[in-house]
Amino acid sequence: METGFLPRAGLQALLDALHQSGYRCIGPRVRDEAIVYDTLGKATDLPQGARDRQTPGRYRLETTSSLRNFSWANGPQALKPLLFAPHEAMWRATRDAQGKLCFSEILPAPEMLAVIGARACDLAALRLQDRHFLEGAFADPCYAARRKNLFLVAVHCTHPAETCFCASTGDGPRATQGFDIALSELDDGFLVEAGSDAGRAVVARLPLAVATPSQKQSADSEVGEAARQQTRSLPARNLRAALFANLEHPRWEEIAGRCLSCGNCTSVCPTCFCHSEADTAALDGSDSLHARQWDSCFTQGHSYIHGMTIRADTRARYRQWLTHKLGSWHDQYGRSGCVGCGRCITWCPAGIDITEEISVIVNAEFGVRNAE
């Protein structure tokens, strides 16, 4: 299917087509002075002229005179909370009249969800979450139920934040996989390309013109410029050996002096999947609800086993996070667990910067991009 051009006023037609196909549309909206995913009723709900300024430990939203809806990098949420719920009941145990225990599974209500504005880094993170939740020995039924009817409209990123480094991880700023439709935003509208049969069916209902060579060239050049603008990077894509050779590096202790063990980095990280599970039982023993909630390798309880906490201090917890994320993920999933979204840098209250710390620990030059 050739690339089409959708004038800006035609964006409502995309939402209408998705609504008519039965989807609830979720997209970027401004709430609490940040870009968050929320329900979109109409195209005018999208932010216009919003621009995010992100530095270590700081996020600010500004409004410019631009008519563009996607001229920002990302907000604190990725796609993760839409599929891997922060808190959810999984099963219930009840006692019948004879006192026998009966177990029943609790699944999320089926819903067709269309997400508008997914970034390339978040699609890469979704691919990793799919591998974790769906492609192991047992598929997670709650994740699978939400993933089944998800429709993804990607928007190639043209305004990376100062904290972004997706170009060095190979995950952005252009979305290359995992979308149903991909949009390139220009001043007067959008280039539209379909990435799946479901996407082609929706695109066929849009009032598209044929995209001109000059529009395609502008779109390519903006995404290329977005990659060039990124100043942060990882020293290499596979840091496993370098990290495990530096388990006693003095920098771990130095980071522990700044890290608050708050877990913000793991909450905002689109690939982190750790969780804990707990039962809430009725006092009379008739009923018990089993729920899971996001956990973090930065909490004391996360490594508690049989009377002892294995990672008792912040040094051990930060080291666990980084050696897993950038090292042993390669053993589990064949790639690093970092897609370069930069959220852990922005939303860390201490401004700890993963790209800087890893460069010190593996003795690499900070900020030099390695295209391994």
Ligand code: SF4
């Ligand atoms: S480790 Fe940080 S930069 Fe990498 S994916 Fe997670 S939040 Fe994004």
Ligand code: SF4
């Ligand atoms: S690195 Fe930052 S965000 Fe993560 S636990 Fe430490 S202080 Fe919190």
